């Protein structure tokens with residue numbers, strides 16, 4: 214990368230001695246979305262590569278990630294890189310590996326129609342038209358807050374008919390489908406596993422998904438520009454996908470084992486990343502050992518806490534979106550019916566059709582954590598961003 218990729222040309226030469234690589238890497242300045250955007254695509258293409266020729270022969274395509282405007286990135290996307298590294302990450306989880314080895318394995322995806330594996334499924338298409346390589350993409354409209362009863366019903370019926378063994382889903386989207394299934398009394402065939410990805414999973418999403426599906430739920434953590442970085446195992450810890458990326462954690466101030474994630478991609482021909490700050494905050498696991506027996510050189514994580522730009526600092530301690538979620542649920546208790554929340558300035562918006570009092574209680578809990586007064590506001594719905602993703606914190 215240092216000799217071939219213009220963006221990294223001024224970085225120090227890597228040492229020949231493998232034992233010195235960690236020390237060298239820790240001195241390499243990180244890059245962020247801004248640097249990737251500024252030089253795109255020229256600064257990211259290796260000297261000997263011909264991007265136009267690779268695009269003409271469909272070896273790579275250019276696509277945009279689905280973040281909010283400030284985060285959106287263009288990516289040189291290569292199928293022959295993405296698919297194997299994602300499959301390998303999934304197989305780090307023993308249950309998923311067993312299921313994927315079955316001859317009748319079939320998978321469905323539920324996310325924004327724009328960000329399912331670099332393809333676009335907007336509009337009205339048949340289930341066959343929304344299937345690629347045996348994977349069925351359920352969704353075809355951008356804003357699940359406004360999915361009609363008919364759209365939900367179509368997806369529930371397709372789910373029953375297709376009976377996926379594995380489901381990859383945006384947790385917000387799957388929670389809406391779970392609630393629709395529960396409300397209709399329809400029993401959906403449970404897959405052998407569900408992976409949640411694309412955005413931060415709140416407790417309310419997990420609760421409603423667990424009510425509707427008798428299937429274990431695992432986090433698959435990655436980004437369009439960086440690949441899959443971590444996969445949750447059957448014991449609830451996230452293991453690094455370390456054949457395809459090296460991860461350095463940069464601790465945040467405070468006692469919470471919170472850290473930023475810098476990724477260096479391995480074995481990637483197009484758009485390799487060297488110490489790329491993915492812009493999220495994670496919580497490292499307490500121990501480096503996991504009962505699942507999978508040994509990793511890289512860090513083990515307890516959970517993904519949310520976007521770094523959504524974190525706040527209170528008395529020297531970082532407060533993450535999931536810590537706000539923890540506080541809300543600690544205040545509401547196990548009987549909580551809250552479905553969704555968003556901190557918007559000084560208001561905590563709460564969607565909770567079954568309770569008129571939870572908004573105030575949730576706002577008080579979050580206000581205590583952030584040491585500032587907040588107003589709780591019960592709303593009928595919270596809209597996603599133009600990208601189709603929901604934000605937990607809006608300033």
Ligand SMILES: [Zn+2]
Nearest residue numbers: 446448503505
């Ligand atoms: Zn494990």
